Amino acid sequence: MSTTLNPGERPTGYLPEGADINRNIAARRLRGKIWQALFFSSLVIGLLALGTLLYTIIDDSFGYIAVQTKIDPEELSDRPLAELSKEELIEILRANISAGLFRRFDRDEPFSERSKESVLQLIEERVIGREVVASFKLTESLLERERIEATVRERFPRARLEFHSWLNRDFLTRPMSSVPILAGVGNAILGSLWVIAITMILAVPIGILGGVYLEEYASDTWYYRLIETNINNLAGVPSIIYGILGLAVFVRALEPLTSGAAFGVTDSNGRTILSAGLTMALLVLPLMIINAREAIRAVPQSIRQASYGLGATKWQTVWHHVLPNALPGILTGTILSMSRAMGETAPLIVVGASTFVVFFPDSVFDKFTVIPIQIYNWTSQPGSQFRNIAAAAIIVLLVTLLLLNATAILLRNRFKRSY
Amino acid sequence: MTVAELSAVDMAQANGRYAVELHNTHIYYGSFRAVKDVSLQIERQRITAFIGPSGCGKSTVLRAINRMNDLIPGSRLEGRILFHGKNIYDPDVDPVEVRRRIGMVFQKPNPFPKSIYDNIMFGPRINGWRGTKAQADELVERALRGAAIWDEVKDKLHQPGTALSGGQQQRLCIARALAVQPEVILMDEPCSALDPISTLKIEELMLELRRNYTIIIVTHNMQQASRVSDYTAFFLMDADRAGQLVEYGPTEQIFTSPNDKRTEDYISGRFG
Structure with a gap:
């Protein structure tokens, strides 16, 4: 072929020359700029979405609440309650509640043994009876204070307006309650930790060992290719399906084990922390294996x-070189799987997370609730204050x-x- | 075959002339024959160079000598490779044992991401080394001195080996190979990633090592082959793309009066 071409001749076709070169470059640069603008606008859209999310959550988590009491604390005593002695407080309590209720409190825990704080709390709950009658969003509270004050004066003449952070220390430590302002995510946090612990105890070693074997x-x-394909597909299976699997296998079929009946626990069914942890372990196992394999594959062949x-x-090669060098990658993947398990809601609803648990779990055979379930439950409750605590719980989850x-x-x- | 058995054979053949012998070796990757019918005998305590154009199978032959090809799925060998008269591809031979006795230095310096000290001690440790701290220190020093790098690293034995320069890393890798006391050292283009000064140091080191070890080196650099080697084997790909041995003999003869026309063409730079 080369023999038919004259080396001195210019090839046919057109390659820009002279002023055309600059025009051509300008056109190419413009195309680049358009793409750059597209990339940037995607980033802006993402940031806007994130900003809106954070705004709505924070907007709901803080703001004015209108608090109404059955009795003005100043009517009970001419001094602030906190300054009174325990005996004086007990007298106030006796004077303002029925004799039967007073005897019941004494039976639960004799007043002689109660602390001053405990008596004060009883007065606050039973006598003063603080009740939140209205709550407002953060933006309203900051910008439209007068309107809020007017509304509250008109609708709840006896109510007092105060600024409230729904996210506070009590919220983090108290268990669930049917009264939003008294509710907390304490037992949900603990429930989440229990479930995650069981998930990780099972999924991390199995995932890493499986990954090492495959790699x-x-x-x-x-058949190994079949297994690989299966694992990759399992990672994409909707989580609710794992929930149904967990319900069939762990809650129903293995109930004697997961309820703890086999270990002498009596008052429980299969809907326990253990079942939830096992289900979550199944859910994150494919992720763990895929991630461990990738980390192992990244260790240089040399x-x-x-x-x-x-x-x-x-x-020896695996133990001394492959695993230590894959460790950072495996750790990263483990923690990412952990956060996935932490945020999962659907499978736990199916496995039977209880939405109203007022006690703290203290064994794997306990009923449980987790933070996302609590959020789900609160957002579906009527009453705007449940939205406030849901927002506060979302902050807890996001920060975690x-x-x-x-x-x-x-x-x-x-x-x-x-x- | 245990170390003891190998050593027993060693005693019997102490005066044997050849460290490694290849007899009618064919190497396959799956159904592809990469190397066809290679027979050659490597002399003890000499440097033998494998030269030839890319893809001619010289590296494959080199890696067959310490069974590194076993790590490639689908690789297979026909024929025999004798080490102390024992076929290392016999079913009763463990490749791990072979690799301890026939060390290897790779094209790209590949120190472990550990300290220089641990790089040297890794081989002895995994091979069941026992000794005091002082003995370990001595072993490390001996290996590093053997690889002519002791003076450069003696003050930073506990710093990572990966922080050294390329040439130093390669000598560290040689020291690491020496630490398990092999008899044969295979070098797969050990200088191709190094600058001329580092290359010179490695070449000097090879001539030094020749006194105690048998060295087989694959190189693309014909000057290097002519400078350091005692024997040269020239490989070439045939029409089926299988590598074969064209000529093998004393380096001087290969470079001055080769018997084969193809060798002469390659040596004189007419192709390749």
């Missing part, structure tokens, strides 16, 4: 060869997840090695 030992045969070249066995992800990044940087 280092399994040969490239059709390190393995160096190890084998010195007479190391496969196990952010902390987990930050830990993942820190750990990865700490264990990172250079080759």
Whole structure:
């Protein structure tokens, strides 16, 4: 072919020359700018979405509440209640509640043994009876204070307006209550921790070991390819399906084990922390395996060869080189799986998270609730104050997840090695 | 085959001339024959260079000698490779044992992301080394001195080996190979990633090591082959893309009066 071409001749077709070069470059640059603008606007849309999310949550979490009491505390005593002695407080309590109720409190815990704070709390609950009659959003509270004051004066003449943070220490430590202002996520946080602990105890070792086997030992045969495909697909299965699996297997079929009946626990069914943890472990296991495999695959082949070249066995190579070098990646993936499990709601609804648990779990055979379930429950309740505590619970969940992800990044940087 | 058995064979063949012998070796990757019918004998305590154009199978042959090819799925070998008269591909031979006795240095320096000290001690430790701290220190020093890098690193033994320069890393890798006391050291283009000064140091080191070890080196650099090696094997790909041995003999003869026309063409730079 080359023999038919004259090397001195210019090829046909057109390559820009002279002023055309600049026009051509300008056109190419413009195209680049348009794409850059597109990329940037996507970023802006993302940031806007995030901003809106945060705004609505924070807007609901803080703001004015109108508090109404049955009795003005000043009518009970001419001094502030907190300054009174325990005996004086007991007298106030006796004077303002029925004799039967007073005897019941005494039976529950004799007044002689109660602390002053405990008596004060009884007075606040039973005598003063603080009740939130209206709540307002943060923006309203900041910008339209006068209108709020007018509304409250008109509709609840006896109510007092005060600024309230729905997210506070009591909220973090108290259990669920049917009264929004008394409700907290304490037992939901604890429930989440229990479930995550069981999930991780099971999913982390199985995931890592499975990943090592598939990556280092399994040969490239059709059945291992089938297993691989399966694992990859399982990672994409909707979580509710895992919930149904958990319900069928752990809650129903294995009830004697998961309810603790086999271990002598009597007052429980299969809808326990253990069932939830097992279900979540199944859910994150494919993620763990995929992630461990990727981390292992990222270990350079040259390190393995160096190890084998010195007479190391496969196990020594895996133990001394592959696993330590894959560790940062595995850790990152573990924490990301953990945050996935932490935020999952659907499977736990199916497995039977209880939405109204007022006690704190103290064994794996207890009924449980977790933060996302609590949020789900509160958002579906009538009454605007449930929205406020739902927003506060969302902040708790988001902060927890952010902390987990930050830990993942820190750990990865700490264990990172250079080759 | 245990170390003891190998050593017993060693005693019997102490005066044997050849460290490694290949007899009618064919190497396959799946159904593809990468190397066809190679027979050659590697002399003890000499440097043997494998040269040839890319894809001619010289690296494959080198890696067959310490069974590194076993790590590639689907690879297979026909024929025999004798080490102390024992076929290392016999079913009763453990490749781990072979690799301890026949060390390897790779194209790209690949120190472990550990300290220099741990890089050296890794081989002995995994091979069941026992000894005091002082003995370990001595072993490390000996290996590093053997690889002519002791003076450069003696003050930073506990710093990562990956922080060294490329040439130093490669000598560290040689020291690491020496630490398990092999008899044969295979070098797969050990200088291709290094600058000329580092290359010179490695070449000097090879000539030094020749006194105690048998060295087989794959190189693309013909000057290097002619500078350091005692024997040269020239490989070439045939029409089926399978590598084969064209000519093998003393380096001087290969470079001055080769028997084969193809060798002469390659040596004189007419192709390749």
